[in-house]
Amino acid sequence: TDDGVYLGWRLLGLDDRAMGFDVYRDGAKITDAPLTDTTNFVDVEGTADSTYLVTIQVDDREVSVTDEFGVWASDYLDVQLDKPADQTMPDGSTATYAPGDGTVGDVDGDGEYELVFLWNPSNAQDNSRPGYTGNVYIEAVEFDGTSLWRIDLGRNIRAGAHYTQLEVFDYDSDGRAEVAVKTADGTVDGEGTVIGDADYRTSSGYILSGPEFLTVFDGQTGAAIDTVDYLPGRGNVGSWGDTYGNRVDRFLGGVAYLDGENPSLVMSRGYYTRTVIVAWDLVDGKLVERWTFDSDEAGSEYEGQGNHQFTVADVDRDGLDEIVFGALTIDHDGMPLYNSRLFHGDALHVSDFVIDRPGQEIYSVFESPSGNGNIIAAMRDAETGEILWSNEGTVDTGRGAAADIDPTSPGAEAWNVGGNAAWNSPVGTLNASTGEVLSTDIPAANFVTWWNGDVVREITDHDYDEDTMTGVPTISTWDPAAQEEVEIKRLEGTSSNNTTKGNPVIQADLFGDWREELAVRLEDGTGIRIYTTTDVTDTRIPTLMHDSQYRLAVANQNSAYNQPPHPSYFIGAGMGEPPVPSISYVGAPDTDESAPVISGMPSGVVSVDEPFELAITADDPESGVRSVTVTIDGVGVPASGDVVLADLGISGDGREAEVVATATNNDGFVSTETSTVLLVSGDEYDAAPRSEERRVGKECKHWCS
Numbered sequence: 182t183d184d185g186v187y188l189g190w191r192l193l194g195l196d197d198r199a200m201g202f203d204v205y206r207d208g209a210k211i212t213d214a215p216l217t218d219t220t221n222f223v224d225v226e227g228t229a230d231s232t233y234l235v236t237i238q239v240d241d242r243e244v245s246v247t248d249e250f251g252v253w254a255s256d257y258l259d260v261q262l263d264k265p266a267d268q269t270m271p272d273g274s275t276a277t278y279a280p281g282d283g284t285v286g287d288v289d290g291d292g293e294y295e296l297v298f299l300w301n302p303s304n305a306q307d308n309s310r311p312g313y314t315g316n317v318y319i320e321a322v323e324f325d326g327t328s329l330w331r332i333d334l335g336r337n338i339r340a341g342a343h344y345t346q347l348e349v350f351d352y353d354s355d356g357r358a359e360v361a362v363k364t365a366d367g368t369v370d371g372e373g374t375v376i377g378d379a380d381y382r383t384s385s386g387y388i389l390s391g392p393e394f395l396t397v398f399d400g401q402t403g404a405a406i407d408t409v410d411y412l413p414g415r416g417n418v419g420s421w422g423d424t425y426g427n428r429v430d431r432f433l434g435g436v437a438y439l440d441g442e443n444p445s446l447v448m449s450r451g452y453y454t455r456t457v458i459v460a461w462d463l464v465d466g467k468l469v470e471r472w473t474f475d476s477d478e479a480g481s482e483y484e485g486q487g488n489h490q491f492t493v494a495d496v497d498r499d500g501l502d503e504i505v506f507g508a509l510t511i512d513h514d515g516m517p518l519y520n521s522r523l524f525h526g527d528a529l530h531v532s533d534f535v536i537d538r539p540g541q542e543i544y545s546v547f548e549s550p551s552g553n554g555n556i557i558a559a560m561r562d563a564e565t566g567e568i569l570w571s572n573e574g575t576v577d578t579g580r581g582a583a584a585d586i587d588p589t590s591p592g593a594e595a596w597n598v599g600g601n602a603a604w605n606s607p608v609g610t611l612n613a614s615t616g617e618v619l620s621t622d623i624p625a626a627n628f629v630t631w632w633n634g635d636v637v638r639e640i641t642d643h644d645y646d647e648d649t650m651t652g653v654p655t656i657s658t659w660d661p662a663a664q665e666e667v668e669i670k671r672l673e674g675t676s677s678n679n680t681t682k683g684n685p686v687i688q689a690d691l692f693g694d695w696r697e698e699l700a701v702r703l704e705d706g707t708g709i710r711i712y713t714t715t716d717v718t719d720t721r722i723p724t725l726m727h728d729s730q731y732r733l734a735v736a737n738q739n740s741a742y743n744q745p746p747h748p749s750y751f752i753g754a755g756m757g758e759p760p761v762p763s764i765s766y767v768g769a770p771d772t773d774e775s776a777p778v779i780s781g782m783p784s785g786v787v788s789v790d791e792p793f794e795l796a797i798t799a800d801d802p803e804s805g806v807r808s809v810t811v812t813i814d815g816v817g818v819p820a821s822g823d824v825v826l827a828d829l830g831i832s833g834d835g836r837e838a839e840v841v842a843t844a845t846n847n848d849g850f851v852s853t854e855t856s857t858v859l860l861v862s863g864d865e866y867d868a869a870p871r872s873e874e875r876r877v878g879k880e881c882k883h884w885c886s
Contacts, residue, residue, distance in 0.1 A: 186227030186252055187715040189693025190235050192220050194727025194762040202246070205234040208808060219721050220694040229254065234807070242849025245807050260709045261326040265300050268315040271382075276302035276315030279706030281678055282342075282739035283686040286349035286358030288321050288329065288400030290768060295329065295400075296700070296709065297321045297349045297360060298686055299739075301678075305340035308427040311385035314340035319347060319362065321371075321400065326708070330403030332360075335367025337381050337388050339430070342679060343489075346434030346740045349400065350444050352463035356768030357400050359463065361446050363411055363432060364396040371403015387426035389418050395448065395461070397468055409468045413450055413457045413475070422454040435737035437493040437502040438729065439513045441763075445471055447504060452487025452525060458504060458511060472515030479517060483509055485524050488545065489742035492531045493733045494749065496541060496563040500763065502733070505531050505543060510566060519566035523553045528626070530583040531563055531730075532747035534593035535614040536756075540564050541749065544595045546581035550574055558597040560616065570616030576602045580626035582745075584638035585753025586659040587619065593753060596623040604681045605645070622664040624657070627683055628745045631696045631725075632656050633669065634718040636753055640666055641699065641745075643683035651676040652683050654701050675701040675710050684743040689735040695722035722752065727762050773804035776852040777844040787858045789833035792823035799844035799852070807845045813858070814838035826860070833862040 188204065201215025204222050211224060215238065224231070235247040268276045283298025302315025317340045321329040338344060348361045365388070366377030381391030393411040398404060415421075415429050422428035433449045439460055446468075449458040460471040476483040488507035496503045501513035508523040526547045534542040541563040550557050550573070557574035558581050561567060581597040592614030599609030599621065611620040625642035632639045640659060643652025654677050657666040677683040678701075691698040692713050700711045725731045725748055734746030750759055777799040787793050797820045799806045809820045814831050818824050820842065827833070837857045844852045 182223070182256075182715045185223045185225035186231060186233075187221065187223050187717070188233055188235075189221040189696075189713070190247055191694065191724040192721060194723045194764055195766070196723065198721070198723075198758070200237055203236045203238075203243070205236065206231050219717075219719050221717055223717060227252065239849065243845075244849045245804075245847035248805075256715050257710050257712045258324060259703070260296065260322060260324055260711065262320070262322065262708050263328065264707055265318055268302065270304070270313040270315070272313060274304065274313070276304045277706075278302055278315070278318075279676075280686055280702040280709050281305075282347065282684065282743065283700065283709070284347055284349045284736060284739055285687060285689060285691065286351070286360075286400060286736075287356070288349070288358045288360070290355075290357040290401070292768075293324075294691060295321050295323055296687070297347065297400075298709070299345060299347060300331075302340050305342075306386065307341055308343050308430055311387065311425075313382065313386040316340075317345055319360065321360070321403065324711070329401065330371030332371050332398065332403050333367075333369040334362070335365060335369065335376075337365035337367050337379070337391055338363065339386065339388055342741050343431050346432055346448070346737075348434045348436060348446055348448075348736060350436045350446070350736050351767060352397065352436075352444055352446060353466075354443060354767050359400050359406065360398040360403075361434070361448075361461075362396065362398075363448070364394040364408065366391055368394075368396065370396075370398060370405040374405060376405070376408065383426075385425075389415070389426050389429070395468065397446075397463060406466055407463075407468050411448075411450075412459045412470070412473065415450075420455065421451050428453045431489075432741075433487075433489075433491055433737075434740050435491055435493050435504070436733050437504060437513075438733075439471065439502055441500040441502075441513075447491075447493070449487070449491070449506070452485070452489075452507065454484050456483060456485075456487050456506070456509070458506065458515070460515065474511055474515045474517075482522070483517060483520060486520060486522070488526045488529045490529055490737070490740050490744055492529055492744070493737065494531045494541060494563060494730050496531075498540060498564070502729075505529065505563065507545065508547075508566075510563075521559075521561060521566040521568065523547050523556060523559060524549045527579040527742055528581045529744060530581075530595075530747060532583070532593070532749065533751040534560065534583055534595065535569065536592040536751050542569065544581065544583040546578040546597045548577045548579065550576070550578075558595070558610070560595060560612070560614075570612070572597060572610050572612070574599070578602050580604055580606075582624075582626045582629055584629040584745075585751070586624065586629070586637055586640065587661040588635070588637050588754035589661055590614070590619060591755065592751065594619065596626055598623070598626050619661070620664045624659050624666050628685070628688060628743075630656060630688060630699065630745065631752065632714050632716070633658070634716040634720075636720055636756060638753070639669070641685070641688070643677040644671070645677075645681060645683065650680045651678075653677070654683070654685065654699065656699075670712075672699070672701055672710070672712060674704050676704050678702065679743065682742065687735070687738065688745060689738075690725040690731075694718065695720075695725055697725070722759055723762070727764060728759075729762060729764060770804070773801065773846055773848040773850065775801075775803065776850040777801040777806050777846050779809075779842050779844050779852050779854040782842060782854050782856040783840055783858055784856050785858060787826065787833075787860055788863055789826040789831055789860055790862055792825055794823050795819060796821050797842050799842075801844075801846040804847040807847045809842065809844045811840065811842045813840050814860070831860065833860040835859065835861055
């Protein structure tokens with residue numbers, strides 16, 4: 182940055198909130214004292230070639246909490262991709278490809294996220310529109326662009342927001358995430374195995390017959406682990422609300438901790454009329470049905486209450502997740518918790534928005550006010566469904582958002598589009614958390630993002646082009662006094678997804694401190710660019726990904742009409758201390774209780790006037806070696822490579838000199854080895870590595886430093 186090198190790192194969910202961090206540049210500590218109030222730092226003397234390390238103090242040991250890392254050239258990381266070939270449709274038209282919705286998960290168990298995303302064809306369709314679509318591909322890549330696998334969903338999975346819900350999560354808690362998605366005849370897994378080969382497309386491009394499956398894939402290889410029938414099957418197409426294939430194929434997906442400990446896959450079908458929600462567990466490599474909710478069995482009063490997405494949250498605070506399915510909330514056991522009877526809507530937000538009352542709230546907008554008492558937007562108690570306040574109208578209201586964007590108003594604000602209710606309407610209703618109307622000028626009712634240095638949330642939108650049906654993503658703040666947006670960043674060279682929805686590929690706390698990254702596709706579709714903030718903040722919050730509700734919202738963010746992820750607690754002006762999450766770490770490495778092994782110590786006769794080759798190494802397979810320092814006769818020298826001792830002021834007078842090597846591992850344990858060499862002047866010397874190795878740890882205190 183203009184001010185130096187910006188660094189950011191995570192405070193983990195279970196970390197001591199007062200934990201102090203030290204920062205090293207090129208092996209030297211650059212913090213005067215441990216940083217206890219933030220998890221970012223600007224190194225004014227850093228360069229593009231600097232390398233960094235972050236440590237903490239644990240008792241008498243200094244422990245590494247990061248690997249050594251370098252400096253990005255800019256505030257974004259480009260992930261270059263191999264775009265699929267164009268595809269020709271039965272009607273002769275051509276589909277091209279660009280990255281679509283995505284998510285993240287540690288699919289290979291290396292402790293780092295991988296990016297898993299859809300390759301969407303240019304002819305993807307809404308369910309209400311006919312037309313052939315190209316095949317949808319799922320690809321997993323490392324952040325350096327290395328492809329792990331690509332799955333072809335085949336010609337019997339139509340492309341569009343409502344068809345493929347990509348759910349990536351570690352369902353069996355083995356430390357590696359799996360990939361779950363609806364499949365069909367013609368799906369090809371990441372190892373080339375094909376599920377069937379029939380073609381069930383109609384002349385209008387719909388798929389209204391043929392088998393439907395649910396498959397869970399190995400996240401590391403893309404190989405199918407288990408495939409079961411998708412529940413429920415489509416049955417009679419007309420029983421879902423129309424006969425041409427629109428409402429029958431309205432699918433949603435997500436992940437929930439229904440037993441409070443193990444993640445379950447939750448998939449659904451239908452929300453305009455009949456609604457069926459099915460929870461699955463992955464047990465010993467098999468998908469096992471946990472429960473099914475079916476409005477046909479529960480009662481007609483539960484029909485038509487779903488949204489174009491659902492949110493998972495522990496709304497009744499019993500430690501078990503519920504499914505906030507629009508106006509209907511399903512308890513952890515698959516039974517209805519309550520039904521607000523507000524009917525279908527397009528946008529849904531769940532968090533602690535109203536801070537002077539216990540629990541969380543639901544803010545959502547509604548499509549059919551004529552059937553719910555002319556309510557177009559409402560803030561509800563998440564535990565009971567009680568309407569706390571609402572806005573009235575008569576128009577299908579398709580956009581609404583909630584976040585703290587005004588620090589002068591306690592809690593979060595919520596706003597819905599108004600006027601003609603166009604997706605980009607600049608007018609509507611901006612409410613305080615109490616329901617008080619703050620303004621009829623509103624910000625974009627799209628995504629919200631924690632980006633700059635304060636705790637209020639920013640407005641993420643796009644500058645939309647009707648001709649290309651894409652937009653340039655933008656980030657803005659809301660000026661409450663002027664009642665207008667103020668753009669602070671424009672992501673030039675990139676494009677938004679999902680036409681007017683203007684979504685990123687994924688928004689989540691991926692890197693650095695608690696603030697969020699935006700992954701967006703490159704303009705030409707050849708890659709994904711991940712932006713991170715470089716604004717300094719003095720606020721310390723544990724990584725949002727260790728709040729279970731936020732992490733699950735990231736998992737289902739890509740489902741149908743994408744919504745920004747919200748945590749289970751309030752983040753904003755006047756916020757309290759974030760709660761300690763009820764989580765455990767899967768696959769966390771054991772603490773290394775031993776010190777490194779040092780080898781290659783020199784001995785013999787050494788000429789101080791000639792290059793002396795050092796090859797001292799240290800090995801620690803458990804936690805890795807953080808540093809190796811070497812002195813000869815009290816003078817620091819490199820551990821490996823040639824050194825002329827006379828150039829360092831060391832004389833050769835036939836005396837013995839002590840060589841001291843000290844190695845520190847990443848858990849802070851130290852080993853020291855010593856040897857002696859005979860220092861002489863002239864050309865002839867004999868120095869050979871010692872064959873003996875000594876492992877010295879805390880038990881040998883005279884060897885430790």
